[in-house]
Amino acid sequence: MNDPASVSQPIASTGNDIVDLSATDPLRTCNPRFYSRIISSEEKTLYDQWGELTFDNYVWLLWSIKESVYKYTSRTDTGLIFAPLNIPVLQLTAPAGDGFYKSMVIYGSEILYSRSIITNRLIVTVVCNDENFDRTWWGFRSVEQTAYADQSASVRTFALGKLHSALSRADLRIEKTTAGYPILLDGIGRLDIPLSLAHHGHFVAYSYRLPSSAEEPLREGGQAVPASRSSILKLAVLFPNNSLYKKSAAN
Amino acid sequence: MDRRNILEELKKVLYPYTENKELLQNINDDTNLVKDLKINSANLVDIIIDAEAKYNIEIDFDSAEKIITVGNCIDAIAEKIK
Numbered sequence A: 001m002n003d004p005a006s007v008s009q010p011i012a013s014t015g016n017d018i019v020d021l022s023a024t025d026p027l028r029t030c031n032p033r034f035y036s037r038i039i040s041s042e043e044k045t046l047y048d049q050w051g052e053l054t055f056d057n058y059v060w061l062l063w064s065i066k067e068s069v070y071k072y073t074s075r076t077d078t079g080l081i082f083a084p085l086n087i088p089v090l091q092l093t094a095p096a097g098d099g100f101y102k103s104m105v106i107y108g109s110e111i112l113y114s115r116s117i118i119t120n121r122l123i124v125t126v127v128c129n130d131e132n133f134d135r136t137w138w139g140f141r142s143v144e145q146t147a148y149a150d151q152s153a154s155v156r157t158f159a160l161g162k163l164h165s166a167l168s169r170a171d172l173r174i175e176k177t178t179a180g181y182p183i184l185l186d187g188i189g190r191l192d193i194p195l196s197l198a199h200h201g202h203f204v205a206y207s208y209r210l211p212s213s214a215e216e217p218l219r220e221g222g223q224a225v226p227a228s229r230s231s232i233l234k235l236a237v238l239f240p241n242n243s244l245y246k247k248s249a250a251n
Numbered sequence B: 001m002d003r004r005n006i007l008e009e010l011k012k013v014l015y016p017y018t019e020n021k022e023l024l025q026n027i028n029d030d031t032n033l034v035k036d037l038k039i040n041s042a043n044l045v046d047i048i049i050d051a052e053a054k055y056n057i058e059i060d061f062d063s064a065e066k067i068i069t070v071g072n073c074i075d076a077i078a079e080k081i082k
Helices: A041-050 A055-074 A148-167 A229-238 A243-249 B003-017 B021-026 B041-055 B061-065 B070-081
Strands: A015-020 A089-093 A101-107 A110-118 A122-128 A136-142 A173-176 A182-185 A195-200 A203-209
Touching (some): A041 A055, A041 A089, A055 A101, A055 A110, A055 A122, A055 A195, A122 A136, A122 A203, A136 A148, A148 A173, A182 A195, B061 B070
Parallel strands (some): A015 A195
Antiparallel strands (some): A015 A122, A101 A110, A136 A203, A173 A182, A195 A203
């Protein structure tokens, strides 16, 4: 079996984050000493002109976007330090029919896009380098237990359940690299399906990205793993539109 | 105040954000706040703000970005109170 830490870097990535708003302190969030460590003066100006959200939700939305960008990027740059002020959100739009807050971030040499859902209980975000998110799947749900170990187990079970269905495979498992990001493996080794997990308070979330040819998910190193066409059809059924995410939230 | 004293005071700052309080008894410079103490990344700013209030200092943004371990925290505080 491949050593998860020894294989080459993935060719694509995914990053996500979730914020349980009940675990945040709105008063503290709105204190300049706090928010100035998350959003820049330019991003504060963007809010003043935009005014779509309460300010504390805006701060946590940008936190969620920046954390997702960090996760996306740190998969290929494992020495990266999370520095929110170094991840500028250049463009932010309110939902227009599809329910997503959308942003664009230029970070390093990458142009990344985010989609976020905001409810009165949570903010959940996913980031990828494809504006249409064609091959990125994501979901979130509530959990009863908030202890770290319980959250960690719940998010893995949740993500694996979706991946088992999506890929029509039961031999999948999730491990963590020494660099700290999750990877997906089967009985032989690591699969080239970048995966991101998040948990906070009463919520857990996952995102993953399928290879360019979803019918032939590539193993790290280029070995093809055939997948049946039926699994692709299942994907279409499972993820027809964003109703999936709203349904997951009610689980 | 030497590093050992700062460490003891830092444990009080970390306490509300650390789920398993027993882990705080054996922390050292190499203890990673997120990976070892399982502190949620969303609380890292809280820790900086609380440390600033406790020592009446202001930790600059560059130092704050480097706070990954307990040792980084002590460095940032020691730099400001010396």
